[in-house]
Amino acid sequence: MIKSALESMLFVWGDPLEAKAAAKVFEADEEYIMGCLKELQDDYEGRSGGIVIQRFGSSFQLCTREENRDFIEKLCNPVKERKLSKSALEVLAVIAYKQPVTRGEIESIRGVRCTYVLEGLQQKGLIEEVGRSEAIGRPVLYGTTDLFLRHFGIESLSELPDIETDEFMTDKNE
Numbered sequence: 001m002i003k004s005a006l007e008s009m010l011f012v013w014g015d016p017l018e019a020k021a022a023a024k025v026f027e028a029d030e031e032y033i034m035g036c037l038k039e040l041q042d043d044y045e046g047r048s049g050g051i052v053i054q055r056f057g058s059s060f061q062l063c064t065r066e067e068n069r070d071f072i073e074k075l076c077n078p079v080k081e082r083k084l085s086k087s088a089l090e091v092l093a094v095i096a097y098k099q100p101v102t103r104g105e106i107e108s109i110r111g112v113r114c115t116y117v118l119e120g121l122q123q124k125g126l127i128e129e130v131g132r133s134e135a136i137g138r139p140v141l142y143g144t145t146d147l148f149l150r151h152f153g154i155e156s157l158s159e160l161p162d163i164e165t166d167e168f169m170t171d172k173n174e
Helices: 002-013 019-028 031-047 065-074 086-098 103-110 115-123 146-151
Strands: 050-055 059-064 127-134 142-144
Touching: 002 019, 002 031, 002 059, 019 050, 031 050, 031 059, 050 146, 059 086, 086 103, 086 115, 086 142, 103 115, 103 142, 115 127
Parallel strands: none
Antiparallel strands: 050 059, 127 142
16 A cells, blocks of 8 residues: 555656655655665566656656657657756766865865856755865865756766776866
């Protein structure tokens, strides 16, 4: 019964449904609901239908199968989305790999200021403030969001490709 209700909730909700929010609805343990959502995800994976359940951190969403993308795009003829700029992708990469990270650390790695890029990424919901550093002035710490995972089609940060940390994590001005 719970899996059936969860399936209905995923359908109606549209956006990724957090396991925590679903647990509140059922007045159940979050881990139990997470297990039910994973089982439901496995059920969908076992079928050959056009719908799957995608996981983004602790959230789940009904999605179409990737191999059907071309057909859906032809049907919907979507409005072209603005792509992220090169500088936005660079800042996003630094945050994704080094999080939590301060603006100063990002600027040290990139060698240029990034205040406006950070604001834009926050407005798009790809990054968020995750706390404050213990350093002098207690600067804001940034991290990625579940929308970041969803945007890049990954379940967790562990799926990010490996990088040469020596090249990436050192100051460009050295």
